Amino acid sequence: MAAFEQHMMRTYVQAGLVNTGLPVLVFRKAMVGYYHLQQEGAVKSRQSLLTIIDFSRASNQKRLWVIDLAKSRVVFHTLVAHGKNTGEQYAQTFSNREGSEMSSLGFYVTANTYQGKHGLSLKLRGLDPGYNTNAASRAVVVHGADYVSESFIRQHGRLGRSQGCPALPVGQSSAIINTIKSGTVIFANGPTEVAYESDWLSLDPALLAFARSTGLDNG
Template identity: 70%
Template sequence: MTNVFTRFAGLLLTALSLATPVVAAPPTGRIPATVAKTTRLSGPEKAFVMAAFEQHVALSYAQAGLSATGLPLDVYRRALIGFYHLQQRGTASAPTQVLSIIDFSRSSTQKRLWILDVAKGKLLHHTLVAHGKYTGEDLARNFSNREGSEMSSLGFYVTGATYQGKHGLSLKLHGVDAGYNTNALSRAVVVHGADYVSQQFIRQHGRLGRSQGCPALPVEETPAIIRTIKGGTVLFANGPTQAGYRSNWLSLDPALLGFARSKGLLGQVG
């Protein structure tokens, strides 16, 4: 069985290297049940899951039309690695496979928030989002996890409960990235709507307005977005290269295991 599986994994890897995202076929097969009882992948089993994951990245990116929206493929891939790692650890608990991505390497005048249904490969929302007052003017340059910094924080978050605040319907965020955003809750870094997040503000000032560190959204879109992402979904805030973001959530091996389990590639886990 192992020889057959090894040959299959090799053929899948070769096919993926030659195929384009649009025409590639979904992977088939399962890892042997004995492997499903472990917490680590190795050898041909890991090669199989790696191939399936990379194919999933490419296919879902193409299916959701993300290239045309300006979301870089490498940012999307990093977000998915963290997404599946968080699922593997049980940190993300929402039954829906919703993933939010903010790319703070883009200008504030550009739509830099994407909300996706990962299971369906569907883009649900794509809109503007503000950064913190001391993170930068138009471009986000400085990030902090410090109380009172009024800067945005990079990394992975898990969404919490909603509440009615001074900005109306708002959503709490739990920062789960050590060293980057774990003070989000105590800093009251939340998702909320703001008048300064609009095309009109951009026309008047050449950039969006800025928050005290919150990812503020266009007022008219905020309720629908919050309803979509509340209650345990993953949000990833990416920054420019010079920000030097490094995270344990970007470790590939646990993400591959989480991906394999979510796709039923491990058979019955004992």
């Protein structure tokens, strides 16, 4: 436990996350889920990328991070949209329901890419029952969108909104999608007042995977 907490804090500091607005408690939750997913074989242990979306931040703030945990560095830090029925400036209401046009919280693993109406897009597999497991059937995917831009914020005071997809700035979307595709972890965090409970936040399995990855399980 102590080694995990030290590693988590060291990564947080070395990656410069303290200066980017990502709360350390959100980063810790994402790390616990990341290692738990490794323990269950949902992601490969050699895969070191972790994407965090913090929907507790306003939509006119950069609230998506792609972090290389092996190198303790932020690869991307950018804007990301929420669903039109999730809120205006702030994300407030989330759903796993078909047709809700809301964002969904929880842990995802990225799947394959395809060319859609928004260009290069990335399919997602939701892993939190009751929260995001309908992502595939709802066509909740990562894609670029014109309404995710600083110019849109200057005009409207907030980002435009999607039908539930975590939409990205057009100029960065392809690079981000190609970086995180094919089996990396995404964690979408919500505001503290929104209920979210996940088995992936169980610490013991995460500690087992962490110990194995660092050699601590060898005594």
